[in-house]
Amino acid sequence: MLDIFKVIAALFVIGAHCHFLYEYSEVSFRIITNGIFRIAVPFFFCVNGFFLYAVFKNNRMQTWLKRVGILYAIWMLIYFYFWTYLQDFNVLKMMLTLVFGFNHLWYLAALLVGGLVLYQLRKMSNKVLIAAAFLFLLLGIAIQYVGQLHVFSQQPTLDKLLNYPPLHRNFLLFAFPLLSMGYVIRRTNVHTKLSKKLVAILLITSFTLFIAENLIAYYFITGKVILNTYLSYLFLAPMLLIAAFVFKKNANLNSKLLASYSIALYLIHPFIIFLIYRFFTLDSPTLLFVTILVAGIASYLLILLNKKLKYIL
Template identity: 30%
Template sequence: MQAAMSKGQGSGRSLAVDLLKIGMAVMVVGIHANPFQPLGRIANLLTGEGLYRIAVPAFFVISGYFFYSAAQSGRVLPYVRRTATLFVLWMLIYIPISWRHYTGFWNMTVPGFWRELILGYWHLWYLSGLTLAAALLGLMRSWSTAALLAVAAAAYALGVGISWSVAWGLVDPWVSPHLHRNGLTLGLPFLILGYVMRRHDLPAKITWQSALWPAFVGVALVLAESLALAFAAPQGVGHDNLVALALAAPAVVLVALTIPGLSNGPTLGLWSSGIYFTHIIPCALLFRFREGCERAFDAGTADAACRAVFSVTTLPTPLIFVLTLAGALALTWAILRSGLSRRLL
């Protein structure tokens, strides 16, 4: 999750991009612990299943934009090695939380176990996805823009098709969301969009005011599509592959890239990575195990640990969001203070 600067800003980091990344990281927290959930289904569709879904594609677009220089200077392998190393490190860090997921807590099959392990626990799929997408784009780095966009469109259409197949009952809804949310069907398309934006130096060719219009239209379409999919589809599906994200995510990033202003050093940008990587630690402890504990309570098999977690997770969702964000900020601060940011962020 790296950020730097747009071409026209000299040698420094884009303040707008760093601030956008922090905002997007907070949105990811909102996906997993939506503070608007008590307001009802419409509020959730507009936020956690709508607006907030722009965040991860936007991260891929930003990564693609700055991956361009690595690809053109022959540093694809070090880039891929770095993202793969981050993935392994964070998977190890999350073992105390994820072990139940990988030891049959969800009645996982052997193929499912390896699929989930390789593709990543919960939010860490982003790192496995970025690793795969960067490796693939590195192989295609010299392709024409038209060819790259064709690959992006085909890959994204595949993800959308799988997502719709789940929504219309053609694919088992309990199959892993990794089927449509992975480095090929979600990471690669948006990485390519960012890469192409940098290849043609779009931020230097338009003003941020003119970039606002496609961003506004894209966001509005995301909200509309989220509502339409929820009410038209026979069964629910995660809104990771909304068609409108293909406009909204790159447009929002383009706005940030065209806003002048530099950030003082890399620290601000590291906070977004820290929030993203660490937030599931407090979130899982406060909220995510509640469903499993509820089932255990219903079956009369809840152990002491489950009872303790369940007693904590009776907190209202808005408070869980606040506590999760506060916990992520505290953990990020600790990483920065300890000097581990170079290895973990």
């Protein structure tokens, strides 16, 4: 069930990047695209934190770092043209992109360093890790709001810095908190101790809180501004992870293949969107459908290629 969730999450990321429903309904776009779809990346971080427990326990941190580092380097090279030649040439901008990641590759950069931070703090108690997760995510949210509300509009340089996404959506203020939640879930094995009824209640409650936080920000705080971080990520992402285990199905599915598809879809879809935008003008539902179709085919080819070259996925 977890791998099915991961494929769905990858499709959610594609939907968000295709700005699904943007031109049709502002409220639907806010709830679905900027709401439901955006839980995908926090969920991915939570899943990685869950599996980092085994990495730490079996002393395979060096292997994990090598895998994530090579994956990041390869895909930064694949997208090299897009983050160099298609942007105004600026050495500082290029260096920052190299460090924080181009477009969706920020996830790998944050995962790599966030995993290192969690490794250094792995022996801390569950309470301390959870408290740290809330503290750092809240700090990121605070920076985000100060920037989006232009509190320092009279100081253009500072205002611009506060609105620079990597300042709050990074390894420490975004990745580490969610990795920690996944790690604590695995360390406590709480996913094996909760009843289906309780998990369903907690999942519905956390989902409701997430939508409420999204709409409150939209109507009363930031207006049309799209936010990257919500406090309710720390409730909904872990509950989705737990639900994937509690509501697991005994289906004869190729778990490794599904996992490969989720990674491939995530990594390749911006390339597909760039190509479509270059030759066609499509409304968001059509763009989403075509992107999923082409990205699905491209992902299959990447999976075949990965069997020979390795480290592509």
